[in-house]
Amino acid sequence: GNITINSAAIALLENSLINASAFQGAGGNIQITLQGIFLSPDSGITASSQLGVDGMVQINDSLLDPSSGLNQLPQDVTDQTDQIVAGCTADANSQFMITGRGGLPEDPTAIIRGQTIWQDLQDFSPEATVSNSDSTSYSLVAAEPIPPDPVVEATGWIVNQQGYVELVAHVPRENFSVAYGCNLSNKGIGNGE
Known part of the structure; x- marks a missing residue:
């Protein structure tokens, strides 16, 4: 059979599987429309047939902009060989490798991939109070800020x-x-x- 899912987000964790399979004939089709999907490495989405043609899996992400991860590249590429100055003679087994551009994206609106971003929503202002189940209130006292060591x-x-x-x-x-x-x-x- 066919599977159609319309959801804000889907989380497939711990060997979860969305499967539309058939023994004979064409496999089922899976169509998913969502805003975000979280998929663990041991989970999957498949549409298959043992004796016939496999089905099709189509995921429509309404918030995904296909051009959002693209950077504008320069039209004229420079020769990088003159950027490295010949230095001292190297000992045996020495290597110098240029591994590419890492770090943050050049565009501040670009997506940072492969990193978890933590946003702490707690209020640490001196006026904040904390209450427990006994309805006892404790007021937080702000500590005197310690100036950081100067950066040299x-x-x-x-x-x-x-x-x-x-x-x-x-x-x-x-x-x-x-x-x-x-x-x-x-x-x-x-x-x-």
Whole structure:
């Protein structure tokens, strides 16, 4: 048979299945019209037939704008090979890889994909009161704000005692050294200049 679902949202969790299957003949068709769907990896929507033609699954998302995830690309592409300056000679097994553009979308109206966004709706204002089942009210007292430490821009890097690279505001002179194979005319590499 055919399945038609009109809903604001559907959640298929923990091995849930919407299935329109047939043994002989054409499989059923599934048509779903909604505003949002939440589907766990072990759940699914199928329209199949064991001996005939499989059915069709059609999902209509009324809020989905197909062009919303598209960014305008530049017409003239630049050659990126001149953006990387040849540096010091590398030790064996060293690699430098450019992995692409990550982070936030360029367009503030674009959808952030693959991240969960938390919005806390609690009122933390000093005037807010909390009541429990005994009808006892407690007033919240706002704590004195602690000013944050000022942000200082990193101008160099050092290797700390654990062997990790650490960005620092000022490089101590005892940590400055020139690696074998580096030209001293390369300013700004590791010394904060």
